[in-house]
Amino acid sequence: MNLRDLKYLIAVADTRHFGQAAERCFVSQPTLSGQIKKLEEELGVTLFERSKRSVETTHPGEIIVAQARRVLEQADALLQLAQSHQDPLVGPLRMGVIPTLSPYLMPLILQPLQTQYPQIKLVLSEELTDTLLTRLDKHEIDAALLATPVENPDFESIPLFEEPFWLVHPRNHPLSKKKKIIQTDLDCTDLLLLAEGHCLAEQAMEVCHLHERAVQGDLADLRAASLETLLQLVAAGFGCTLLPALALNAVSAKDKGIMTRQLQLPDTYRQISLVYRRTFPRRKVLEVFAAVVLENLPDTIRAI
Amino acid sequence: MNLRDLKYLIAVADTRHFGQAAERCFVSQPTLSGQIKKLEEELGVTLFERSKRSVETTHPGEIIVAQARRVLEQADALLQLAQSHQDPLVGPLRMGVIPTLSPYLMPLILQPLQTQYPQIKLVLSEELTDTLLTRLDKHEIDAALLATPVENPDFESIPLFEEPFWLVHPRNHPLSKKKKIIQTDLDCTDLLLLAEGHCLAEQAMEVCHLHERAVQGDLADLRAASLETLLQLVAAGFGCTLLPALALNAVSAKDKGIMTRQLQLPDTYRQISLVYRRTFPRRKVLEVFAAVVLENLPDTIRAI
DNA sequence: ACAATTGATAGGAATTACCTATTAACTTAA
DNA sequence: TTAAGTTAATAGGTAATTCCTATCAATTGT
Secondary structure (H helix, E strand, C coil): HHHHHHHHHHHHHHHHHHHHHHHHHCCCCCHHHHHHHHHHHHCCCCEECCCCCCEEEEEHHHHHHHHHHHHHHHHHHHHHHHCCCCCCCCEEEEECCCCHHHHHHHHHHHHHHHCCCCCCCEEEEECHHHHHHHHHHHCCCCCEEEEECCCCEEEEEEEEEEEEEHHHHHHHHHHHHHCCCHHHHHHHEEEEEECCCCCCHHHHHCCCCCHHHHHHHHHHHHCCCCCCHHHHHHCCCCCEEEEEEEHHHHHHCCCCCEEEEEEECCEEEEEEEEEEECCCHHHHHHHHHHHHHHHCCCEEEEEE | CCCHHHHHHHHHHHHHCHHHHHHHHHCCHHHHHHHHHHHHHCCCCCCCECCCCEECCCCHHHHHHHHHHHHHHHHHHHHHHHCCCCCCEEEEEEEECCCCHHHHHHHHHHHHHHHCCCCCCEEEECHHHHHHHHHHHHHCCCEEEEECCCCCCCEEEEEEEEEEEEEEEECCCCCHHHCCCCHHHHCCEEEECCCCCCHHHHHHHCCCCCCHHHHHHHHHHHEEECHHHHHHHHHCCCCCCEEEEHHHHHCCCCCCCCCEEEECCCCCCCEEEEEEECCCCCCCHHHHHHHHHHHCCCCCCCCC
């Protein structure tokens, strides 16, 4: 059995005329006659009662024709579904974002994305880099916004922008007296860190030339679960920390006891990129997403 | 698109493995890979995300696979429908019967038919010969029980039995004195007839050697609409008539004022046969029906 | 009676599906 | 680290299927 055969079948049932049915199906009459005959043999049922004068659908024929219409109806629906998914922008885009980026970047782009590409249904999940990479590998998400380069050859990435780190310290901190922060100021500072697993923690240590062991002792117990908590610690005078630029809005607005200092030093930024499986078939939607991100960055952040 | 392709599609979606899917479909892996690729190109949608490690269904793929299942479901239902109609006995048998036969024959066969072949759904219609032939030609009925031979080459017939005519007259009729009825008794009798269109009327005239004009006059206005009415007229002494043997039950039971006389004369019977279109594909059900009729005839009627 | 129509048949051409063999990339075991 | 085993894709040739033109037999309409 064949969808084409069912089309032939219905054409004959509709026209009661092999010639006209053939014309409607854009085939010759012998072709259509042959296929109908083959179908009848396959089904073991005579579908049409032919005479030289007329063609009539038999009773079982009527029933089978009705069912054939249902089959073609569903097949047609399949084609329409396919058509509606030809545009790579259509459908859900499952995006993972690291926690130190998501709350500060997403508010900037959700509105523009929704306005420019309403057909993209963004599904966000906020998790640590490792988790995101695992889920990406398991096809549970389509792409991830990360701050670390990827080595896995299964993945590719679109570089988005460089996000500078700012130094954040209490207003009564010794560094308050310095007009400009230099590298050595960072080296020996009382750095507060995020909990383990946050890439920001390692990156901060790297910027400050610290190793894992250096943050043992008093500070080891103070690793914060979120940037918000971290800022609370800074405000409470427990030490200073490095903050990614996009998160600055979160601090300046609410806490007068905190000073934020731009770092005019080399390599004091993290590189944000959009990571996806090499085999992901809807690259277009990622390109569109990346473009929207870049268009809506504050002027202080430079795109790559 | 093709039902086979959809089977391949579902096999891959189920197994997430081209090789195993191919095995399930009894084709080679390259064949299946090729058809899936062709399908993807036709639909304009990437259905699977392949890597050397794994095969995953894309989001549009999931949707299309679900629809493909619906298509195959309906196609499967079609095959099952066809299967259930392979037996020519299954389904309605639309049977036309002439009014002078139906009420006397049908009670004899309905019960046995129902018992022996419960799958046959008999749909009866009782109409005059001409109407039945027209409806047979228009495929409105499948066959007809008639008492006249058919000339139309589109039709064929299965001879069933010869139904003798009996003479029926009032008990106080001159013929009551005769021990045996001979042809000349019939020739000049006061014959009562059924309404025009009933084949029985013409056949009775023929048996009695009468022509159309002979029944003009008084009798012309007395043509009865049914055998029952005819018997009422006989009982009321308006004349005599010829009755087909199967209808005898109807008279003997209810009216003592009527005599029924067997005719031991040549050609005093009508031939009942089952008429159908030459092209009717379920001849088997007709043969079965004919057999049931013959098996359940009273012993007084001889089958052909 | 003759031309036009209709569905079936025959024979050959074109397309399509299919198979085997092989490749390229990756994973696992030694 | 190398070797063996998997996996999906590719290439090339074969078999099956579909399709066409030409024709026939039967019927219908003029």
